[in-house]
Amino acid sequence: MAARRGTSGHKYVFVVGGVMSGVGKGIATASIGKILSARGFSVNLVKIDPYLNVDAGTMNPTEHGEVFVLDSGLETDQDMGNYERFLNRDLGNEDYMTSGMVYQSVIQRERNLEYQGHFVEAIPHVRDEIVDRLKKSAEIGKTDITVVEIGGTIGDFQNALYIEAARLLHMRHPDDVMFVMVSYLPVPSTIGEMKTRPTQHAVRELNSYGVQPDVIIARSTHQLDKKRKEKLAIWCNVEPDHIISAPDVESIYDVPLNFERDKLSEILLTDLNLAGKQEPDLAAWKEFATKAHNGKKTAKIGIVGKYFDTGDFVLSDAYLSVIEAIKFSAYANDAKPEITWINAKEIQNGDLPVDSLKEYDGIIVPGGFGETGIEGKIMAIKFARENKIPYFGLCYGMQLMTVEYARHVVGLKDANTTEINPDTPHPIIAILPEQIEKLKNKDYGGTMRLGAYPCDLAGGSIAADAYGTNSVSERHRHRYEVNPEYVKQLEEAGLVFSGRSPDGILMEIAELPRDVHPFMLGTQFHPELRARPLAPHPLFDAFIKAALDT
DSSP states (O other): OOOOOOOOSSEEEEEEEESOSOSSHHHHHHHHHHHHHTTTOOEEEEEEEOSSOSSSTTSOHHHHOOOEEOTTOOEEOTHHHHHHHHHTSOOOGGGEEEHHHHHHHHHHHHHTTTTTTOOOOIIIIIHHHHHHHHHHHHHHHTOSEEEEEEOSOTTOSTTHHHHHHHHHHHHHOTTTEEEEEEEEOOOOTTTOSOOOHHHHHHHHHHHTTTOOOSEEEEEESSOOOHHHHHHHHHHHTOOGGGEEEEEOOSOGGGHHHHHHHTTHHHHHHHHTTOTTSOOOOOHHHHHHHHHTTOOSEEEEEEEEESOOOSTTSOOGGGGHHHHHHHHHHHHHTTEEEEEEEEEHHHHHTTSSOGGGGGGOSEEEEOOOOSSTTHHHHHHHHHHHHHTTOOEEEETHHHHHHHHHHIIIIIOOTTEEETTTOTTOSEEEEEEOHHHHHHHHTTOOTTOSEEEEEEEEEOTTSHHHHHHTSSEEEEEEEESEEEOGGGHHHHHHTTOEEEEEOTTSOSEEEEEOOTTTOSOEEEESSOGGGGOBTTBOOHHHHHHHHHHHHO
8 A cells, every 4th residue: 555645743753672672762762752852842752561451550560660650640651750750741641551551442432332333353443542542642742742662572462553553653644753763782792793683683573564663773782883883774774874872871861962962853853854943952951961970979878678579680670760869869969879779578587687777878768568578667767767867758668657656656566557467456557448448349450549639738847848838749659548546646756747638637748856857757659759850859859968968
């Protein structure tokens, strides 16, 4: 079939992966969005995950990485966090899709007889649902360009329909659609030469779908040389200047700057007939990236977590947003963070002495679920409180901070969260009433307290001074809350609930006064989800400042 020439009035850049996963397709997508927006265009980024989960909320962080929550409450892949951080703005539900979402919509339409009794098939119905969702993301976002990351690797059975949807858009609007392939070029140590053949095979595989890449981003441990560029250009039918070298870098925030050295935004805009808008404005980004390399001080931060059961390797992706939030605030304070992973189970079983925590400038207990390592976390919190080490508790970290205070300061010996001990005589942390029925019915997916909620701050508190305001909105992801029945008793013993829901019922922030502890603060919400490179989170700023001052 001959291509139908035409323009949709909207531009699409599809990013696909070649050779293997995990080589930075998400960062490449985020960086493309960054450099195009730096040219003055409005850009939205879309992540497509081919798995059948309806959202990312029910997946194990040790297998898939962290769950990133949008303002709306949608639980998404961690790449959405990178997208928001690079673009420095919030994204919406329409910017994320999974195969589960797509099939759920198609099946619901079939059940409602919206297909008028026709057979419902992968093509055209599922494919067209994908196309419709992509168009909707552009319409709702009112953007000039949509950059779409198709998850997985070329050749995967699971993402074939998404590539077919992209091919259809290109067939209908060839001047408005581009394909970028992020591929890996290995340098085998026994050979000592960069090999292009795997990428050549990946391009041929993509060609078999009826798609030709316009740009190849060549990921490798080393810079791509001229000979390799020429070889790829010949065998992959791509212009030499459209092959972008992407060697390993110390910081992911260098990637947009590296892309611009090869004039990637100019290449994309020229091919999309959008050239001449403006020169890229990356001054603020360059300043941030420079700080990432030149910190004069060091902040030693220990993260006491539980998601470390990944064999011989630590899966830092389980706490990705926390790590990045620490970095942003450290860089803003002219410091470099030195992050150490501390397995709470090792503290709990005695393999790691709790007093080893004294070597850290600050301690963080991040979010999580379940009982694994909980007593080890409480031991770490108690040590931080008693030894005046700056402490920052995030969600579960705030709940356990409250439990620790109830046990060891208030004197409620068996205080606990009902998540761990439903029969505790002192349920300091209890499940939300509306959640009880959901758990009873095993209704787990997308049913927690999710998304952005308002929080009122007490004047003169550490939290209010950090924010510089008396009201904020933050993102949540949890089922349990501080039990209102114990709030008065906890406050009389010195714990300050400096952040509350507007109706005063839900405790959002707990802290100790400055004259008691330099920084002992926990949040029921996840402040790390709002931290951005060019806008570090105020609470992380306050924590890092306290860590540097101790």
